[in-house]
Structure formats: structure tokens, C-alpha cells
Amino acid sequence: MTTKMTFTDPRLAALNGFRVELTPDKQRADIILDRPPLNVIEMAQRDQLRLVFEALDEDDRVRVIVLRGIGEHFSSGGNIKGFMEASPEHVSKLAWNIAAPARCSKPVIAANRGYCFGVGFEISLACDFRIVSETCFYALPEQKLGQIPGSGGSARLQKIVGITRTKDIVMRSKRIPGKQALDWGIATECVPDNKLEAATDALVDELLTFSPLAQRTAKKLLNDTEDSTLAIAIELEGHCYSRLRQSTDFKEGVEAFHGKRAAKFIGS
Known part of the structure; x- marks a missing residue:
């Protein structure tokens, strides 16, 4: 049985644009982006996502964490106005917050479909596994705003695909479809859209068989x-x-x- 998780930390009393579900018999927690249709990630949401990953890392009921989104798109990225409204101190923490999946000691799976842009792509890159549907498009479109990725996206991507392909993606705000992401080593697996949940479930089950x-x-x-x-x-x-x-x-x-x-x- 899957249940909605609540947290003792008062900063997580009301989650901003996402929810967390626990499936005890699977030792699984799902962090679900839930601001359809594009699951835009707000500034405050980034802080909360970090805190949730830290809390789940300490929760003995959880062995595997899945990060996914509601609807046709994982996330179109951040709230653009939020960047202008945030203080320099807050902006300087963006990469630290979005790196939370990498710091988490437990396996983290990103299930990506549709748009996976900006911070949506960056937080997926911080996960251990990326299962993508054939509808998925990865992109770091910040150049179109006169900016560069600010939450670790270009740095992580360069480690995965090298400088030439990273320049092609970052400097041209290029969209990379799911199958190409698999070929380039960005995605772990690419499946038909109607198989994304089943592929994610299968990976969770497999990971649970190991120490x-x-x-x-x-x-x-x-x-x-x-x-x-x-x-x-x-x-x-x-x-x-x-x-x-x-x-x-x-x-x-x-x-x-x-x-x-x-x-x-x-x-x-």
C-alpha cells in the first residue's frame, strides 16, 4: 500500500509543488513533481527537495528513491521570474540543493518523459539512473535567457558526454531526444512512453535484491x-x-x- 508521507521538519509541513509517497513493502519512496501541466520548479521548492532527500536518506523504511512527475512532462524547468526575485545568497545555493540526489547514500532513479529542461534536467543528472520515455527531451535552454546553467547541469553533463557534445547542448540550447540521450550515455534506458512506469518499477525491484x-x-x-x-x-x-x-x-x-x-x- 502506498501512503502520503509527512515530515517532522516544519519547513516541510506544506510541500511546494510536489508530494512524497511511501510504499513500505517495496521500501520505496516516490518524490512526485505535481504542478501540471509543466511541473515548473519554484525557488522555494528547491530548498524543500533538498530537505526531503536528506530526510529520506535517514529513513530506515526507504531503500530506493524515485523522482518522477505528473502528466506528460517531467519538468519544463524553473520559474523564470524567481531568478530575478531571489537574493544572490539564495541563488548561490541552487547547485547545492539540486545535488541532493547525488549526496543521498541510497539509489535514486529519475523517471523522465516529455520536457525535461533546465533544473528538471539538472536534478535528473544528479540521480544515479535515468529511465526515459521515447517522448523525453533533455535541454539546458538558459542561453536563450542570456544565462548559463546554474545548478550543475553543464558540469555534470560534461563528465558524461564530453566537452564537444556539452557545448553543442549548452551553447545552442539544443534539445536531445530520449533515444539520442541513451546513445550518448545520458540515459540509462529508453522505453516506449507507456512502459516508463513498468521499467521504473522493474529497476526498483532489481535494486532491492542487492545488499x-x-x-x-x-x-x-x-x-x-x-x-x-x-x-x-x-x-x-x-x-x-x-x-x-x-x-x-x-x-x-x-x-x-x-x-x-x-x-x-x-x-x-
């Missing part, structure tokens, strides 16, 4: 070594491997393998 401790370790290791030298990355990988060698989950995994049965991981 939560091993998944947290893998995510942090990969994030932390993205900019490191190969030697440092291998060294850190070795330390993480050694630490997991002592875990109950690894012992269970080895015993399950030899016993030809499904492992029952507990996250320790």
Missing part, C-alpha cells in the same frame, strides 16, 4: 573517485572492498552463492 550496504559503498566510491587519478581510485576501491569483506551481507552472499539460493541481505 544496501554494498550499494551505498559503490555509490559513494564512484562519486568520490570521479575526478581522481586511476591509482587513487584503485586504492580507494581496495579499501572499500576490504571493509565490505567484514560485512554480514558479504558472508550471506557467499553462503547463498554456494547454497544456490537467493541471498537475504540485511545491510550490515
Whole structure:
């Protein structure tokens, strides 16, 4: 059964343009952008999204987080007027707020369809997996406003597709369709629009079969070594491997393998 989540933090008493649902039997939480038809993301919403990711990271009922939108479009981006009204101090925090999915220790899946522009694209890039429908279009259109992406979009994109393709997307405000996003390594999977929910559900189910401790370790290791030298990355990988060698989950995994049965991981 899926239930609407409430939070003890008074700053989350009334969520701005989105809601959070918990499915306990799936150990799943859905953050649902709910300001149709375009799910525009307000300035205050960015702060709340960060706080929600932090709260879900601490919630033992949640193993996997899904970020999705209501309707035909994930999000057309931010409220343009909000940029002019926000203080410089507030604007300087935009990238930190939108990076919340990357900092979260748990797997985060973005389910994208239709428009996924501006901050909608940037927060999706901060997720671990991007499942896109064939209707999806990714774009960073800030050049049309005389601006550049301000929430980590160009930086994350360059790490994924390289400088040439990033310039093509950013400097021309170019729209990238779902299939092309898959070919370029931006999307994890591209499916027909009517299969987006099923593909997302299947990935959630798959992730739940693995050790939560091993998944947290893998995510942090990969994030932390993205900019490191190969030697440092291998060294850190070795330390993480050694630490997991002592875990109950690894012992269970080895015993399950030899016993030809499904492992029952507990996250320790």
C-alpha cells in the first residue's frame, strides 16, 4: 500500500509543488513533481527537495528513491521570474540543493518523459539512473535567457558526454531526444512512453535484491573517485572492498552463492 508521507521538519509541513509517497513493502519512496501541466520548479521548492532527500536518506523504511512527475512532462524547468526575485545568497545555493540526489547514500532513479529542461534536467543528472520515455527531451535552454546553467547541469553533463557534445547542448540550447540521450550515455534506458512506469518499477525491484550496504559503498566510491587519478581510485576501491569483506551481507552472499539460493541481505 502506498501512503502520503509527512515530515517532522516544519519547513516541510506544506510541500511546494510536489508530494512524497511511501510504499513500505517495496521500501520505496516516490518524490512526485505535481504542478501540471509543466511541473515548473519554484525557488522555494528547491530548498524543500533538498530537505526531503536528506530526510529520506535517514529513513530506515526507504531503500530506493524515485523522482518522477505528473502528466506528460517531467519538468519544463524553473520559474523564470524567481531568478530575478531571489537574493544572490539564495541563488548561490541552487547547485547545492539540486545535488541532493547525488549526496543521498541510497539509489535514486529519475523517471523522465516529455520536457525535461533546465533544473528538471539538472536534478535528473544528479540521480544515479535515468529511465526515459521515447517522448523525453533533455535541454539546458538558459542561453536563450542570456544565462548559463546554474545548478550543475553543464558540469555534470560534461563528465558524461564530453566537452564537444556539452557545448553543442549548452551553447545552442539544443534539445536531445530520449533515444539520442541513451546513445550518448545520458540515459540509462529508453522505453516506449507507456512502459516508463513498468521499467521504473522493474529497476526498483532489481535494486532491492542487492545488499544496501554494498550499494551505498559503490555509490559513494564512484562519486568520490570521479575526478581522481586511476591509482587513487584503485586504492580507494581496495579499501572499500576490504571493509565490505567484514560485512554480514558479504558472508550471506557467499553462503547463498554456494547454497544456490537467493541471498537475504540485511545491510550490515
